[in-house]
Amino acid sequence: MREIVLALSVSLDGFFEGPDGGLDWALVDDELHRHFNERLRGMSAFLNGRVTHELMAGFWPTADIDPASTPPMVEFAGIWRDMPKIVFSRTLERADWNATVRREVVVEEIEELKARPGGDMALGGADLAATFLRLDLIDEYRLYVHPVLLGRGRRLFPELDARIALRPVGARTFGNGVVLLTYRRAGAPATE
Numbered sequence: 532m533r534e535i536v537l538a539l540s541v542s543l544d545g546f547f548e549g550p551d552g553g554l555d556w557a558l559v560d561d562e563l564h565r566h567f568n569e570r571l572r573g574m575s576a577f578l579n580g581r582v583t584h585e586l587m588a589g590f591w592p593t594a595d596i597d598p599a600s601t602p603p604m605v606e607f608a609g610i611w612r613d614m615p616k617i618v619f620s621r622t623l624e625r626a627d628w629n630a631t632v633r634r635e636v637v638v639e640e641i642e643e644l645k646a647r648p649g650g651d652m653a654l655g656g657a658d659l660a661a662t663f664l665r666l667d668l669i670d671e672y673r674l675y676v677h678p679v680l681l682g683r684g685r686r687l688f689p690e691l692d693a694r695i696a697l698r699p700v701g702a703r704t705f706g707n708g709v710v711l712l713t714y715r716r717a718g719a720p721a722t723e
Contacts, residue, residue: 534670546684564603575649581620581655678708
């Protein structure tokens with residue numbers, strides 16, 4: 532059974548975007564990017580909201596021909612282009628780059644996707660993650676905590692009506708100071 536994996540970068544004080552939506556605080560060097568590529572290469576799909584998809588589609592389709600791109604960036608451009616994508620949007624009529632648009636997150640449809648064979652699915656975008664969180668559809672949380680305090684911005688997790696119990700299943704520190712913390716829903720089996 533495939534799982535839904537939320538993997539996002541966050542500041543030490545819990546922000547995924549800085550003031551004015553800035554992402555320039557994230558410390559993504561070649562080591563971390565190679566790690567992302569290794570993890571994402573085995574996935575079966577990207578599940579993104581409109582904003583995340585448009586952000587990705589604005590850069591990655593041609594990043595491999597940009598002379599400024601590092602080798603891990605070149606590799607990720609191919610991973611991103613080739614990976615099937617499901618974009619959840621009420622406004623997009625269509626999305627390019629191997630993408631299908633869905634209007635709503637329907638629990639039964641997501642459970643059917645999870646029941647198919649293949650690799651896990653990467654969930655991206657804080658608004659979509661909040662919906663999946665509220666519907667209890669996230670199996671694993673991979674939080675890349677960057678060694679920076681932003682002070683303000685946009686928090687990764689919304690206010691919740693109930694506590695969600697998680698259990699730690701792993702931690703890793705990268706050379707640039709980023710710490711990966713991996714959690715699973717309490718009671719869910721470990722996959723690594």
